[in-house]
Amino acid sequence: MKQVAIITGCSSGIGYETSILLAKKGFKTYATMRNTDKGNKLKEVAEKENIDLKIIKLDVTDDHSIKNAINEIVQETSRIDVLVNNAGNNIAGAVEDLSIEEFKEQFETNFFGLIRVTKEVLPIMRRQRKGIIVNLSSIVGKMAIPLNSAYVSSKFAVEGFSESIRYELEDFGIKVILIEPGVIKSNFYENIKMSKNSLTDPKSPYQPITQKIFEAFLPMLQYAFPTKIVADVILEAVTSDNPEIRYAVGDDAKSINEARKKRSDKEFENWVKEGFFEKKGFLR
Ligand SMILES: NC(=O)c1ccc[n+]([C@@H]2O[C@H](COP(=O)([O-])OP(=O)(O)OC[C@H]3O[C@@H](n4cnc5c(N)ncnc54)[C@H](OP(=O)(O)O)[C@@H]3O)[C@@H](O)[C@H]2O)c1
Structure with a gap:
């Protein structure tokens, strides 16, 4: 019997890539998206490749x-x-x-949205006594970066949630894992919603730091890793008998993990500051 996979947010980026890969590897794949009008390209690919992929509407x-x-x-x-x-x-x-309201909006999608879908799927996996839940966190689910307190805290929340439910689901044969990408090339960065004043108001007290962060961040976008590396890791995890708890994806994410392990909290904070304010980046 074919294994069945459902993925949220497949209109672009990591979700798009992962849905095609899982379908190619034999999963009956449900690629979900909140606006199915954005699914035409994915539909064309599925037809051309003759893969078992169906697009359905799902807003988290x-x-x-x-x-x-x-x-x-x-x-x-x-x-x-x-x-x-x-x-x-x-x-x-x-x-x-x-x-x-913006904090709530952030959590509605990244945290409560993930919980909503998980809760709807769990009874099915529990009855089967089998299943794997893959939660897209981020390397900033473990380290904070400036001007991102809403996003960073939503991903820290995903990390804590995932670790906690692992204990209660283990006996039902349900695994929960975390994917922690670094900078990945997708629609993510162009879709960033900036809070009202931060960029445009030259009088904002946060304008100088915003400017510095943008200047430091642009070179990082140039090395952004392709979505394929995330999809490959997800495939590896869901086909493994004994997957890891978390997977850092991309050389930047791995380098950050290494730096974290070797440093005290304050030393690591200085390392992050150097990455942004001295433009040393995170491929170190
Ligand atoms: N790109 C990175 O550098 C990076 C790094 C670490 C972690 N991540 C995480 O990876 C995941 C995928 O991001 P991505 O890089 O692939 O970005 P992306 O190309 O912008 O894709 C995000 C997807 O999420 C969907 N989405 C947003 N709100 C939704 C909702 N309410 N209901 C259903 N779908 C919704 C978007 O749909 P619409 O097209 O309708 O907006 C889109 O399909 C995210 O959780 C992100 O936090 C990304």
Whole structure:
């Protein structure tokens, strides 16, 4: 019997790439997205490659949309083996410039959205006594970066949530793993929603630091790693009998992990500052 995979946020980037790869590797794949009008290219690829991939609508912030999507899958297949919680976005800016509503909006997608889909899929995996949940965190799910308190805290929350549920799901044969990419080339950076004042208002007290961070960040975008490296790691994890708890993806993410292990909290903070403010980057 074919294994069934569901992935959120497949209109672009990591979700798009992962859905094609899993389908090519024999998974019956449900590539979900909140706006299925964005699925034409994926549909064309699936037809051309003759892979078992179906696009369905799923908005992670909408309970009904999640229930409808999971019901449709279960009616067709009666099982779900792999859930990739990938949908996510970034709302950036200094904390003073970010409203509570913006923090909530960030968590609605990156954290509560992931929990909503997980809760809908868990009874199915529990009955099967088998399943793997892949949560897209980020290397900034373990290290903080400036002007990103909403995004960083949403990913720290994903890390804590994932570690906690691992204990309670183990006895039901359900695995939970974390994917922690560094800088990956996708629509992610062009979709960053900046808080109102941070970039445009020259009088903002956070304008100088914002400028510095942007200047430091642009070279990092030039080395951004392709989405394929993330999809490959997800495939490796979901086909492994004994997957790791977390996978850092990209040389930058690995270098950050190494730097973290060797340093005290304060030393590591200085290392991060050098990365941004002295433009040393994170491929060190
Ligand atoms: N790119 C990186 O450098 C990087 C690094 C670390 C972690 N990540 C994580 O990787 C994941 C995928 O990001 P990506 O790089 O592939 O970026 P992306 O190309 O912008 O893709 C993000 C996907 O999430 C979807 N999405 C956003 N809000 C949604 C919602 N409410 N319901 C359903 N789907 C929603 C987007 O759909 P729309 O097209 O409709 O907006 C899009 O399909 C995210 O969780 C991100 O935090 C990315």
